[in-house]
Amino acid sequence: MNMDSSLDSDLISYLSDNSPMLQYLIDTLPVPIFYKDRDGNYLGCNKAFEDFIKIERRKLIGRSAFELFDRELAEIYHSADQALFENPGVQNYESVVRSTQGDERYVKFHKTSFVDNNNEVAGLIGVIFDITAQKRLESKLIEQATYDDLTGLYNRREGLHRMGELYELTRRNKMHLAVLMLDVDHFKRVNDQYGHQIGDQALQFIADSLRQTSRQSDILVRYGGEEFLLFLPDVAEGDAVTFAERYRKMLAAKAMRLSKSQQLHLTVSIGISCYRRQSLTDLIHEADIALYEAKSRDRNNVCSY
Ligand SMILES: Nc1nc2c(ncn2[C@@H]2O[C@H](COP(=O)(O)OP(=O)(O)OP(=O)(O)O)[C@@H](O)[C@H]2O)c(=O)[nH]1
Structure with missing residues (x-):
């Protein structure tokens, strides 16, 4: 896929179609992946993301973070997404996330914006790396060293x-x-x-x-x-x-x-x-x-x- 440049086909409609082949491919990946449109509504995700946030894909598609997470967390996601849309490209940051069932994880977000046929920013694709184990080890080592x-x-x-x-x-x-x-x-x-x-x-x-x-x-x-x-x-x-x-x-x-x-x-x-x-x-x-x-x-x- 060609990010941030004009595309042969309209990526947003391609992603929205949730093509079985695309779905199959991303479902095989062990890291959570999601994609959203310019308004922050989820277009789709892979199986690892469903497991990660403990919500089914069909309940996620078409919804925004505000409809899925508590307001505080949704605000964080929303402002990070807006920052990426205003400054398109790649965005990396670490955060604490809670699943819909409330358990906390430390994660590293890697988000990439994509554009439509008119070269307008049309959405983003996010990948989540779970760094909870690494963070816990890090704080244990800091504790032991201090x-x-x-x-x-x-x-x-x-x-x-x-x-x-x-x-x-x-x-x-x-x-x-x-x-x-x-x-x-x-x-x-x-x-x-x-x-x-x-x-x-x-x-x-x-x-x-x-x-x-x-x-x-x-x-x-x-x-x-x-x-x-x-x-x-x-x-x-x-x-x-x-x-x-x-x-x-x-x-x-x-x-x-x-x-x-x-x-x-x-x-x-x-x-x-x-x-x-x-x-x-x-x-x-x-x-x-x-x-x-x-x-x-x-x-x-x-x-x-
Ligand atoms: N249980 C325990 N004992 C320790 C530890 N670190 C040091 N000690 C003991 O502290 C004792 C210090 O003894 P000394 O330096 O002779 O001093 P003191 O008996 O306190 O005598 P003064 O300092 O002269 O009053 C030694 O027996 C050490 O084994 C520890 O982490 N745990």
């Missing part, structure tokens, strides 16, 4: 990336920024006494507690085994100590329930450093030094660099 499996906090790589962005913003706008490095005290004993599984649960317990106490704008990172980094944007030194003390006291006051008669009490030590135009590496290193100091002061302690 978050720590055990705690759900940012992993070290993503945390440092976000910290880099926050650091740049702070530097450019001459804002405050505080870094808290938090380490669970005597965590080896927890593993030794209760086993690794309880140790894992204890880390989750701490991460959940931190999440509940933090502000929306804070960046919480699982930096290493039992070590967490917290980046507090627009927080000056005095407030950083207040926040760190709040975290320390909150965790010291909480108990993790192991059984009806057993509870686990955990404490943390926290090192603080605040932005004073030093590099990001130095900022984190200073928090580490302050943490070391807090550990040496009998733990369950907060120290500023």
